[in-house]
Amino acid sequence: MVKNSSNTRAGRLRQLSQERRETERKELRQLILDAAGELFAQDGYEAFSLRRVAEHIGYSPGALYRYFDDKDDLLFNVADEGFKLFRTSQAAAATSGSDFTQTLRAMAHAYVAFGMQHPTYYRLMFMERPDLLFKSRQDQASEWLRALTEYQEVFAAAVQAGKLRAGDPAAMSEAWWAVLHGIVALGITMGFLFDAERIQRMLDNALEMFFHGYGSQP
Amino acid sequence: MVKNSSNTRAGRLRQLSQERRETERKELRQLILDAAGELFAQDGYEAFSLRRVAEHIGYSPGALYRYFDDKDDLLFNVADEGFKLFRTSQAAAATSGSDFTQTLRAMAHAYVAFGMQHPTYYRLMFMERPDLLFKSRQDQASEWLRALTEYQEVFAAAVQAGKLRAGDPAAMSEAWWAVLHGIVALGITMGFLFDAERIQRMLDNALEMFFHGYGSQP
DNA sequence: CTCGGTATGTGAACAGTGTTCACTGAGAAT
DNA sequence: ATTCTCAGTGAACACTGTTCACATACCGAG
The missing domain is CATH 1.10.357.10 (Tetracycline Repressor, domain 2)
Structure with missing residues (x-):
């Protein structure tokens, strides 16, 4: 059970770490989204591909599925x-x-x-x-x-x-x-x-x- | 050189054979076209695929390229x-x-x-x-x-x-x-x-x- | 009838797609 | 220090359009 304990040093660290991971997650999500928007506006609907988005930001295709269900x-x-x-x-x-x-x-x-x-x-x-x-x-x-x-x-x-x-x-x-x-x-x-x-x-x-x-x- | 010689037996045969091949070609072309139209109306633009057209009429995908340049x-x-x-x-x-x-x-x-x-x-x-x-x-x-x-x-x-x-x-x-x-x-x-x-x-x-x-x- | 040529269809290959999944490896929680 | 969780990878699967060497059957000419 995670308690709201920011009085202890360990508690503060844990919370900060959790926050940091959360913002990192949001940042990567936004990075994907930006890249997708850019490529989409550039190449259009037909040529738009998940793999190219992944390649464009230096991730493997499968990684995007941690952030989005689907194409x-x-x-x-x-x-x-x-x-x-x-x-x-x-x-x-x-x-x-x-x-x-x-x-x-x-x-x-x-x-x-x-x-x-x-x-x-x-x-x-x-x-x-x-x-x-x-x-x-x-x-x-x-x-x-x-x-x-x-x-x-x-x-x-x-x-x-x-x-x-x-x-x-x-x-x-x-x-x-x-x-x-x-x-x-x-x-x-x-x-x-x-x-x-x-x-x-x-x-x-x-x-x-x-x-x-x-x-x-x- | 192909002469317009329908007076000899060989000439007539040649001409008929050529005509037959021509109509066969047109028939197959039409068969492809019909299958394509059917599948297209059925599945829509996105799901339409050359390979499925080929499979539907019992030909290999490459065969269609003898009758159409392209998808x-x-x-x-x-x-x-x-x-x-x-x-x-x-x-x-x-x-x-x-x-x-x-x-x-x-x-x-x-x-x-x-x-x-x-x-x-x-x-x-x-x-x-x-x-x-x-x-x-x-x-x-x-x-x-x-x-x-x-x-x-x-x-x-x-x-x-x-x-x-x-x-x-x-x-x-x-x-x-x-x-x-x-x-x-x-x-x-x-x-x-x-x-x-x-x-x-x-x-x-x-x-x-x-x-x-x-x-x-x- | 036999030979050479021509056109037809095949099967395998290539490069690409979306999607899944067993697996690492790092970091957090205990 | 050990367990647990989770992000990311790489390989695989089932597709796609397209190309091309090859076999094969058939036609025209000798």
Whole structure:
């Protein structure tokens, strides 16, 4: 039984040693995670391999299994990093403009910018393995849904304020999310067709469509 | 030198034999392709493997390389099958409604239905490896762009007829394509969030948005 | 009919992947 | 000082795509 005995010399030593081992463990875990993030961003999803991560930090492949259950588990934790970036960029945009129109524009541009600047993250998060974000940990899974519900709140407020026409805010935000996702997905997977400027114009067109529609009747 | 000599018995035999070998070759090629398509639709992109295709038809893995350059080459030809399906379904929808609104609705529903009914094909064609459709063969590459330009033509006609407000038809169709792609992509990769009915509602909402917009001002 | 050539399929090999596991070796606990 | 725990290793397993020397069967010509 381990007692909380820091009054004796042996007790203090034991505790310090335990703490040190704990921080060492966390440091190595972080080292793996950093290396994984770097290699992932560099080589993309397909070429990403456990063995190369291990080699990159000078460990044997099997060692990583002391810190992560699986390749999927490792990827999940990498995706988490991407989600932090995504959430902060979205949150910043959400509180930028005073007008709803401006706010939505800012959030949309932030969304697309994130996808274009971190294509591998976006791929992993929203395209390749979105299932990763659901299983695994419950406390972090909500992180993922929160970004989605954030849009809904903005939309609900806009409908209530009369900035948008009456209707189901959830349905509207879903449809708008589909637009954003479609633009980013096309931009990422068909970079040879759509360069950055064209994606920008596409987004502007989509915003125009969103607000005013393309129909001719008033 | 091979002369076109079907007047002698030996000549006829030679020609028939050559024809037979040729058809045998085509048959085996088709057998591989069918098996590949089956396994691909069954197991999806990630689990798809050359060796399993070979095993499935009772050949050694190396044999496939007599008929396809590469795994990519094989996948490209599988994708081609998907494109035939896609194109015919789109073409049928394009000539269905007399009114533009109806036509666009029909095409949109066909688009989404294709994605939901053939998720692995859609993944391969538009998400996983769209690069496959560009390199490889020039004559078939246009096949892929034609489906895209078809939308543009419909839009151009609609603008000219006053069914849509004035503007660049290409930009409009691109934006609308992004919407469709976004809906299907979300439906495919996040099937646990969006079931078929919800995707349907999402599409209806998107059509509403497309025609009338979500803004409150007239 | 026999010879030479041509194309086809095989089997083994290579380099890579994720994952497991018996084993060291060092440090902590007793 | 001895036991115990745990991190890390290295080898193995079952896969993957791809290549290549080789056997083999068949075709065309002499």
